Amino acid sequence: MHKVILISGSPRQDGNTMDLIRVAAEEIEAAGCETQIVSLAGKNIRACRACPNCNGSGRCAIDDGANEIFAKIAESDGLIVGAPVYFGTARGDLMNLLQRLGMYSFRHDNFLSGMVGGPIVVGRRGGHTATIQELLMFSFICGMTVCGSNYWNIVYGKGKGEALADEEGVATIRKFARNVATTILKTRG
Numbered sequence: 001m002h003k004v005i006l007i008s009g010s011p012r013q014d015g016n017t018m019d020l021i022r023v024a025a026e027e028i029e030a031a032g033c034e035t036q037i038v039s040l041a042g043k044n045i046r047a048c049r050a051c052p053n054c055n056g057s058g059r060c061a062i063d064d065g066a067n068e069i070f071a072k073i074a075e076s077d078g079l080i081v082g083a084p085v086y087f088g089t090a091r092g093d094l095m096n097l098l099q100r101l102g103m104y105s106f107r108h109d110n111f112l113s114g115m116v117g118g119p120i121v122v123g124r125r126g127g128h129t130a131t132i133q134e135l136l137m138f139s140f141i142c143g144m145t146v147c148g149s150n151y152w153n154i155v156y157g158k159g160k161g162e163a164l165a166d167e168e169g170v171a172t173i174r175k176f177a178r179n180v181a182t183t184i185l186k187t188r189g
C-alpha cells in the first residue's frame, strides 16, 4: 500500500501542528493510503555539520534519531511537513531535520524526487506566508511534487486546540491531504 509520512515539527506533542497533521492523516487514510506520523516533540534534532559522512558511510553522522526518520521517508510515497511559525519562520529543529534530509536524499539516489506532499503551517498571527515559502524552497529543490488546495496551507491558532477552530484553515488542510493521496494513487504505480 502507498504510504505517507507526516512530520509534526512542534515540541508540543498534542499542539496545533499535531492536530493538523492528524487531520491530514485521517483524510489520506480515508482516500486509501497508509500514514505514519513522526513527532519532533521530545527530540533534539541538531543542525547539519557539512561533513562528508552521508556520502561515505551512508548514515548521517549525527545520531539523534534523524537517521531513523530518513529511513522511513525513503521507503514512502509522500511527505507532509507541519511547522509552527516561530518568529516568522519554521521552528529551528524542523529546519535542522529538513536540511539534513535534503542532503541525505541528494546522496541516496535523490529519493525525495517525485515524492508527493507539501507543507502545513500554523501560527498565532503572522509569518505564515514566509514560513510556507521557506518550506516550499526545500520541497522544490528536492524535486518533490507539491500539491495545492483551495487556499495556502496556513492555519491560525495559538493555544492547544485553537487551530482546529479555524474552520477555513482545517478545510484547506483536508483538501490538500486529499490531493496528496489522489496524486499518489494516480502517479506512484
Ligand SMILES: Cc1cc2nc3c(=O)[nH]c(=O)nc-3n(C[C@H](O)[C@H](O)[C@H](O)COP(=O)(O)O)c2cc1C
Residues within 6 Å of the ligand: 010, 011, 012, 014, 015, 016, 017, 018, 084, 085, 086, 087, 088, 089, 122, 123, 124, 125, 126, 127, 128, 157, 158, 159, 160, 163
Ligand atoms: C518561540 C515562539 C515564536 C513564535 N513566533 C510566532 C510568529 O512569528 N508568528 C505567529 O503567528 N506565531 C508565533 N508563535 C506562536 C505559535 O506559532 C503558535 O502558538 C502555534 O500554534 C504553535 O504550534 P504548536 O501548538 O504545534 O506548538 C510563536 C511561538 C513560539 C513558542
